[in-house]
Amino acid sequence: MTIKRFVFDEDYERISKFLTEQYMENKNMVCWLPQRFDDLVYRIETLYKIERGKEASSDYIFIFEENDEIVGVLLPDGDSFNSAIKKGYEYIFPQMLDIGEKELYPLFEMDENGEINFCVVSHDCLTYQAEELKKRGYVRDEAGDYDNVSYPMETNYEPNLPEGFKQVYGEDYPEIFKMRTCHYGFHPDDDDGNLFKEYAEGGASYHARKKSKYYKDCFESMTVTDDGDGCSYAFCYVDMITKTAFVEPVSTREKYRHKGLCREMLHGIIRRCKEMGIEKAYVNSYDWRKKVYNSSGFATEETIGFWHKKIIINK
Numbered sequence: 001m002t003i004k005r006f007v008f009d010e011d012y013e014r015i016s017k018f019l020t021e022q023y024m025e026n027k028n029m030v031c032w033l034p035q036r037f038d039d040l041v042y043r044i045e046t047l048y049k050i051e052r053g054k055e056a057s058s059d060y061i062f063i064f065e066e067n068d069e070i071v072g073v074l075l076p077d078g079d080s081f082n083s084a085i086k087k088g089y090e091y092i093f094p095q096m097l098d099i100g101e102k103e104l105y106p107l108f109e110m111d112e113n114g115e116i117n118f119c120v121v122s123h124d125c126l127t128y129q130a131e132e133l134k135k136r137g138y139v140r141d142e143a144g145d146y147d148n149v150s151y152p153m154e155t156n157y158e159p160n161l162p163e164g165f166k167q168v169y170g171e172d173y174p175e176i177f178k179m180r181t182c183h184y185g186f187h188p189d190d191d192d193g194n195l196f197k198e199y200a201e202g203g204a205s206y207h208a209r210k211k212s213k214y215y216k217d218c219f220e221s222m223t224v225t226d227d228g229d230g231c232s233y234a235f236c237y238v239d240m241i242t243k244t245a246f247v248e249p250v251s252t253r254e255k256y257r258h259k260g261l262c263r264e265m266l267h268g269i270i271r272r273c274k275e276m277g278i279e280k281a282y283v284n285s286y287d288w289r290k291k292v293y294n295s296s297g298f299a300t301e302e303t304i305g306f307w308h309k310k311i312i313i314n315k
Helices: 008-026 034-051 090-103 127-135 175-186 203-211 261-276 289-295
Strands: 002-005 062-066 069-074 083-085 115-123 139-150 165-169 219-225 230-239 244-252 280-286 299-312
Touching: 008 034, 008 062, 008 069, 008 083, 034 203, 034 230, 034 244, 062 090, 069 090, 083 090, 090 115, 090 127, 115 127, 127 299, 139 289, 165 261, 175 203, 175 219, 175 230, 175 244, 219 261, 230 261, 244 261, 261 280, 261 289, 280 289, 289 299
Parallel strands: 244 280
Antiparallel strands: 002 062, 062 069, 069 083, 115 299, 139 280, 139 299, 165 219, 219 230, 230 244
């Protein structure tokens, strides 16, 4: 078994191919979607490293190979450990944890005692991972995450928005308008109502995802008021090879919440995916967001646990 750090120019296409093959075999998101990998190495990379001045997750990706073929990838996503492992190679998970606990600490906030709260993200269906994590002293949070899936070809959604609102796609709207609508959904304290002025965070990462090889088929869905105010926003990665869509991010501005706007925006995504021949559309959720996605036509496919353990770092 050979273990190496990710080098973009050498390994991007290889990991993308590996994740595509794993999806085609398993037909679920347990082993990550290739679009999710693109979101990590382009949008998330830029958000953390360029905009926030933090460590970039992609600098801590590790590849596990046998006979020059990838059999597993350690995929940190911000301050969390994720993995994608080919069937038959489950035995490499303890090695992944060894490397993660030793090498990933710069991604986590360290307290004055040199301790970090190390987080491992694992699908509950992967019981061998839970057994190893328990053995090492990890504790699963009561709160969980969810893979939610929609089958666009089986749907026939029609608009059903309150009076004064409409669902649209992003092509006819300025990029700064879309960026700010998204940003304000996540950062309501920044929301001064102006959707056209520049701001420090969000712009660079918005543009970075244009580098993704999936971008040509991607699209944006929004809800707006009849008088032109942005209410909610979602971006949809589309992979015509796997016939899948991955919706990330999704946000609604605080003053427009609890009106059913997000549901209709997601209905717009599902409708368009159906027109494109997409077989499955995925979205990740946690806590109360699960209800929003389920009400929008997404069914919970897998549950995910956040496993935590305090680790003292000796540099």
